[in-house]
Amino acid sequence: MEAVSCHRHGSVLASMTVKTHRFNPFGKISSLRIPARLGPNQHHQRCCRTPVMIRCQSDFQVRVADSTYRRELIAAIDVVERACELCLSVQVQMKEEGSGFSSGGGFEKKDATPVTVADFGVQALVSLELSSLFPFIPLVGEEDTGKLRKDWEQRKAATTDSETSASPALIELVTHEVAKVASEQIKNLTVEKVMDAIDRGCENLEEASRQRNLSYWVLDPIDGTRGFLRREDAVYVVGLALVVEGKLVLGVMGGPNVSYTINDGAVPWETPRLQMATNGNNDATVQTGLLMAACAGCGCWVKPLQARRGEPDRDPASEVLLEGMIESKVDECMTLREAKFCISDHEVWSSHPLAGALASRAAALEDRVTADEADILPLCCGSLCKYFAVALGGASLFVLHLQEGQYVKVWDHAAGVICVTEAGGQVTNVMGKPVQEMIRDGQATFRPEGGGIVVANGRLGEKVTRYMSAVRDMIYVSDNDNCWN
Known part of the structure; x- marks a missing residue:
């Protein structure tokens, strides 16, 4: 692969392009491309480091050939x-x-x-x-x-x-x-x-x-x-x-x-x-x-x-x-300023606790994002579609917003957790504990500590938990209608 360039032209399907000049001795080459998307809450978008995966199509069969499962x-x-x-x-x-x-x-x-x-x-x-x-x-x-x-x-x-x-x-x-x-x-x-x-x-x-x-x-x-x-x-x-x-x-x-x-x-x-x-x-x-x-x-x-x-x-x-x-693979964004945030389509970014955290002094300058700067991907109800977007590289992260002590259902997360993790991302509670450790008890529900679940690429997860912990009082809500799912 000689060059990778990223362009945004205001088009829904603006995306990464790959120029390949060398002959590939392993056969056909595949790449997965994620488009730019103009969210309803933003005025402009930045060029996020969306991944391009170059793999022989038979790789998956080879990779799982010796898997126990x-x-x-x-x-x-x-x-x-x-x-x-x-x-x-x-x-x-x-x-x-x-x-x-x-x-x-x-x-x-x-x-x-x-x-x-x-x-x-x-x-x-x-x-x-x-x-x-x-x-x-x-x-x-x-x-x-x-x-x-x-x-x-x-x-x-x-x-x-x-x-x-x-x-x-x-x-x-x-x-x-x-x-x-x-x-x-x-x-x-x-x-x-x-x-x-x-x-x-x-x-x-x-x-x-x-x-x-x-x-x-x-x-x-x-x-x-x-x-x-x-x-x-x-x-x-x-x-x-x-x-x-x-x-x-x-x-x-x-x-x-x-x-x-x-x-x-x-x-x-x-x-x-x-x-x-x-x-x-x-x-x-x-x-x-x-x-x-x-x-x-x-x-x-x-x-x-x-x-x-x-x-x-x-x-x-x-x-x-x-x-x-x-x-x-998850995307390669290294700062929250260039990240794409996935939220529920009935919500507004400015009401999200993470928005408050990133606009505050708790966030480093390179991660500080104002409401009109946020790059938003709104998706419908349900958590798995948001896990899907993060694992696909279409979003950098999403935060499931919960009341302190609130339980969530294991089926809303299990498949998404392993897909994001295997794609190179992290899934933790707001305090940084892996959700995998909460699912393993075999119960239909589990309770994330700290008031939420953070699903992010491998570079941003720790930053998000740190900033949200610094302003943790902001994520406590008074009724279930404000839950992020």
């Missing part, structure tokens, strides 16, 4: 691909009147968060597929079938031999969607089997986890369900991770509607370059759907999601699933 990784990639296909299928039907999916076919849970046919379907699918391959590895999932079973029983009680319900029960919709994308090894699906599969994710692992010899999957069926229900451009993510003996060993995240473009190489031996794009872009070259996978000691990798409709069913253990992966 190669088989589990392949299965996780397969089932997340299938789960993303299920999500897209439900979204298509949400647009059709009379389909039973007009509101996602769901309801609000006790914590006022929505749950849909897609949430239930993904948890059932993942549970069924993984239990068939790894029957002794339990699952920690977000959903349970309390309301599904109640709805099902009411429908059966109200339907006589001569009557049929005007619309299918919610669990029937879920079962139908699972059957459409399940592998051939999942046979004879019934609503009872699907409900049992969903409830498999509600197992109590606390006692067993204390023995530190337990492996278990952690699943967030859809992180960002509110964004999923918007049916527009809001990003949502399917997240799956595996914990073994108290350590995160792999994570897979699928973004069914993450937009990207592929730019063909300028010279014959270059492979097409994948570049993240802004959702809602109507350019004909923009495609959607990205999958990210990380395995302990093997790095973090990304590829376009596979479109499998109309194709013969693929073996969930197929090596094909490892093909076409491009290594992903």
